[in-house]
Amino acid sequence: MSRLVFNDLSVWFGEGASRVDAVRHATFEVPSGASFGLVGESGSGKSTILRALMGLAPDWSGEMIVGEQRLGPKRNRAFYKQVQMVFQDPYASLHPRHSVDQVLSEVLKLHGFRDINRRVQALLDDVGLGPGFRFRYPHQLSGGQRQRVAIARALAPEPSVLLLDEPTSALDVSVQAEVLNLLNDLREEHRLTYLLVSHDLAVVAHMCQSTAVMQNGEIVEMLTVEDMRAMRARHPYTCHLLESASGYNPNAAQAL
Amino acid sequence: MTREQPLLDIENLTVSFPTRQGVFEAVRGISFTLGRERLGIVGESGSGKSMTGRAILRLIRPPGRITARRLEFSGTDLLQLDEHEMRKIRGQRISMVMQDPKFSLNPVMRIGEQIMEIYRFHTGAGKRAAHARAIEMLEAVSIRDPERVMRAWPHEMSGGMGQRIMIAMMMVTEPDILIADEPTSALDVSVQTQVLSIMDRLVHERGMGLIFISHDLNLVASFCDRVLIMYAGRIVEVCAADRLHEAQHPYTRGLLGSLPRLHEPRRHLEVLKRDPAWRETPSVSGRQ
Numbered sequence: 001m002s003r004l005v006f007n008d009l010s011v012w013f014g015e016g017a018s019r020v021d022a023v024r025h026a027t028f029e030v031p032s033g034a035s036f037g038l039v040g041e042s043g044s045g046k047s048t049i050l051r052a053l054m055g056l057a058p059d060w061s062g063e064m065i066v067g068e069q070r071l072g073p074k075r076n077r078a079f080y081k082q083v084q085m086v087f088q089d090p091y092a093s094l095h096p097r098h099s100v101d102q103v104l105s106e107v108l109k110l111h112g113f114r115d116i117n118r119r120v121q122a123l124l125d126d127v128g129l130g131p132g133f134r135f136r137y138p139h140q141l142s143g144g145q146r147q148r149v150a151i152a153r154a155l156a157p158e159p160s161v162l163l164l165d166e167p168t169s170a171l172d173v174s175v176q177a178e179v180l181n182l183l184n185d186l187r188e189e190h191r192l193t194y195l196l197v198s199h200d201l202a203v204v205a206h207m208c209q210s211t212a213v214m215q216n217g218e219i220v221e222m223l224t225v226e227d228m229r230a231m232r233a234r235h236p237y238t239c240h241l242l243e244s245a246s247g248y249n250p251n252a253a254q255a256l
Numbered sequence: 257m258t259r260e261q262p263l264l265d266i267e268n269l270t271v272s273f274p275t276r277q278g279v280f281e282a283v284r285g286i287s288f289t290l291g292r293e294r295l296g297i298v299g300e301s302g303s304g305k306s307m308t309g310r311a312i313l314r315l316i317r318p319p320g321r322i323t324a325r326r327l328e329f330s331g332t333d334l335l336q337l338d339e340h341e342m343r344k345i346r347g348q349r350i351s352m353v354m355q356d357p358k359f360s361l362n363p364v365m366r367i368g369e370q371i372m373e374i375y376r377f378h379t380g381a382g383k384r385a386a387h388a389r390a391i392e393m394l395e396a397v398s399i400r401d402p403e404r405v406m407r408a409w410p411h412e413m414s415g416g417m418g419q420r421i422m423i424a425m426m427m428v429t430e431p432d433i434l435i436a437d438e439p440t441s442a443l444d445v446s447v448q449t450q451v452l453s454i455m456d457r458l459v460h461e462r463g464m465g466l467i468f469i470s471h472d473l474n475l476v477a478s479f480c481d482r483v484l485i486m487y488a489g490r491i492v493e494v495c496a497a498d499r500l501h502e503a504q505h506p507y508t509r510g511l512l513g514s515l516p517r518l519h520e521p522r523r524h525l526e527v528l529k530r531d532p533a534w535r536e537t538p539s540v541s542g543r544q
Contacts, residue, residue, distance in 0.1 A: 041444035042415070143301075172300040172471060177514035177525035184524070199444065206516035206525070229519055237446075244445040245518050247478030248452050 002082060002160040002193055004030040004053070007063035011045070011052045022048040024217045025062075032160075035187060035194040037204035039241065040214035046197045050163045053195075054085055066161065081111055084154035088166040090146035094138040100124070100149050101134045107156040123152040126189075128182060144175035148182065155186070162187075164196040168203065180206060201245040205229065213238045262544070263433055263465040264290035264312065267326035271307045271489075274319050282307040284489035288542030290433065292463045294456070295542075296480035296497060298470055300511075304489040305469045309435045312467075313346050330432065348378040351426035355438040357418030361410040367421055368406030375428045393424040397454050416447030423454060430462065437469045452479055473500065473511060482542075485511075490539040507534055 011023040023045040030036040038046040051057045053064055055075035064071040066083060087093040094103060104120045113119055124134060127148040138146055147167060154162055167183065168176040180203065187194055198204050204211050205228045213221045213235065221235040233239045243249055271283040283304040288295075297305045311322045314334060327334045329350065337345070346352075354360045362370055371393065372386040381389070387406075394402035397420040405413075405421070413421065419439060426434060436455065440448040456479070458464050470476050476483055477500040485493040485508050493505040503509060513526030 041446065173473070173511055174300065174514045174528035177516075178527050180516065181524050181527065200516075202516040202518045205518050206521070225521075229521065240449075241445055242518070244449060245474075247474040248449065249478065250453065250456065 002067035003032040003065075004036075004161060004193060004195060005063070005065035006049065006053075007065070009049065009052065009060060009062035009064060011048050011057050011060040013057070013059065022057075022217055023052070023060075026212075026214075026219050028212050028219065028222065030193055030195055033187075033191050033193055034210075035196060035208045037208035037211035038195070038197045038214060039199060039201060039204055039211055041199070043216075044214040045217040046214050047165050050085065050165055050195065050197060053083065053163065055079075077111070081157040082159055083161040083163065084157060084159040085163040085165065086147070086150050086154050086167050089170050090143055090150050091138075091170065093150055094146055096138055099135050099137050100129075100141075100152075103149060103153055104156055107153055111157040119156070123156055126155060126186065127152045128178075142175070143171050144178055147171065147175075147179050151179075151182065151186070155190070158190075159192070161193045161195070164194060166198055167196070169199065176203075183207065201228065201241055213241065260291070261331065262289035262291050263330060265326055265328040265543070266312070267324060267543070269308070269311060269322070269324040269327060271304070271311050271316055272321050272323075274321075281489055283311060284539065286484075286486075286489075286491050286539050286542070288484055288491065288494075289544050290465045290467060291544065292459070292465050293482060294459055294466045294468055294480040294497075296468045296470060296476035296483040297486060298473055298476050298483060298511075299486035300471060302488075303486040305486050306437050307489075308486070309352065309437050309467060309469050312433075312435060313350060313352055314342055315346075315352075344378070347374055347426075347431070348429045349431055350433040350435065351429070351431040352435040352437065353419075353422050353426050353439045356442050357410075357413070357415065357422050360422055361418060363410050365410075366406070367408050367410060367413070371406075371421075371425045371428055374425055378429045389428060390424075393428045394421070396427070397421075397424045398450060399424070416443050416451070419443055419447070419451055420454070423451065427458060431464065433465045433467065434458070435467045435469070438471070439468075440475070441470070441472070473515065477501065484542045488535045490535075490537070491542055492534060492537070492540060494540055494542045506531065 006026055006028050009023060009026045012019055012021045014020055026049060038049060040046045048057055052060045101120060104123055105116050108116045108119055129145060129148050168179050171179060196207055205225055210224045212219045215237050221233060221238045231242050233242055267287045268285045269283055270281055270285050272279050272281045297308060299305045310316055314322060316322050324335060368390055371390040375381060375386045375389050390406060391402045394405055399405050399420055440451050443451060455466060459466050468480055477497050480497040483495055483497045483500055484491050487507050493503055493508050495503055510528035514528055516525060
């Protein structure tokens with residue numbers, strides 16, 4: 001179990017005139033075992049926060065804490081054992097010429113596990129794929145099955161924190177339902193902490209207890225799931241997001 | 257007949273592809289009409305909804321095959337036209353907007369030239385007239401600085417701008433029908449609302465027919481007039497869009513149940529159980 005703390009986090013790319021401030025002074029905390037959402041438009045900086053935490057965005061300032069550990073510029077193996085990420089597109093995030101077995105065994109080997117055979121089996125069970133999937137290649141799997149493999153890979157090092165970057169936006173709604181149910185069950189079973197990025201408010205409301213709304217690199221509002229359901233938002237951007245969650249509204253279009 | 261002739265009248269349309277395992281039918285005998293309305297087609301990936309849109313414009317490449325008992329556009333049989341005549345219909349009378357503007361715009365041609373090219377090709381208008389028309393269209397899709405956008409390259413545009421440009425480009429010839437295939441799926445909500453309101457206006461003000469292909473049930477229910485629900489290449493249900501939530505077919509009900517809802521918290525989302533019989537039930541007609 002690990003909490004996440006972000007304190008005055010800023011992330012930027014480039015230098016001098018071409019410097020882009022992707023995240024500016026983001027401060028929020030995810031309690032241990034909780035599920036926290038980040039919503040906003042593309043380019044609002046929500047994925048960048050995940051990437052900074054994973055060590056994939058080198059230029060940042062402020063403070064990031066996982067558990068009791070304050071993060072420095074480099075991540076070590078112990079960090080990746082604790083924090084894992086699931087990416088948006090299961091068609092792109094799995095090696096096309098590695099079988100499911102290879103994908104999972106490799107991660108297990110890297111993290112120094114011995115009983116790999118048993119663990120691969122257990123991971124497949126965890127994500128609801130039978131033993132029949134073990135020696136398949138990604139092209140023999142549907143989108144939902146691939147995302148299950150990606151989740152199994154993330155679970156392999158037995159992490160306490162999962163970062164989910166739009167985990168279902170490439171999937172059909174019926175498959176999305178299966179994956180979201182799976183993620184909810186896994187969080188309970190393994191007592192995981194989730195940080196979920198999504199552009200879909202209904203998904204975030206279903207998965208998370210609280211949410212930060214981002215626009216242009218800044219957190220403009222923090223909402224609890226109750227606030228969302230009651231449409232209690234102060235910032236105009238959040239209000240618009242909440243309204244569009246229920247479909248097209250000609251009046252909202254007038255207002256733009 | 258007192259009723260107005262539909263813009264599009266389709267009967268028993270199939271799209272098939274020969275494969276090594278035999279003929280694969282992507283669309284399996286569907287019938288529907290399109291009037292001056294917003295017609296939604298929903299379904300999951302692989303249900304044949306995009307193929308239906310492409311088949312209307314005869315954009316299925318051989319060895320893919322389109323057959324139909326009837327494929328009529330304002331009384332013209334589209335299947336009887338040769339490629340030359342078909343090209344006059346594509347873009348001018350029936351236009352299509354695809355999901356991702358990044359792949360639909362020519363990356364090495366300025367935006368203005370692309371819009372003007374279409375207009376001049378279909379109308380034979382001069383450069384100056386085409387320029388004025390392109391500016392007018394860009395303004396119509398709420399682009400603030402049309403002169404600058406005319407000179408810009410596609411890579412300089414954001415996704416929302418790109419999609420608005422695509423719509424401007426498709427509307428410049430004032431088509432009778434617009435086929436929009438997931439036109440807003442790649443867009444952020446604020447831009448999505450704008451793009452939808454532009455299309456909405458075109459239907460209302462110009463009496464255009466719109467085929468709106470989407471996987472987003474909430475969006476279709478709130479935006480369209482009528483909805484066809486497709487499954488495995490067939491239409492399983494037809495209903496008025498505002499009554500989509502009262503749909504009867506177990507597939508439609510399953511799709512609706514699998515959606516997370518902001519206002520109805522649930523511990524578990526419903527998981528769709530597919531019945532093999534759905535594939536075999538004959539297609540429901542969407543003709544009016």
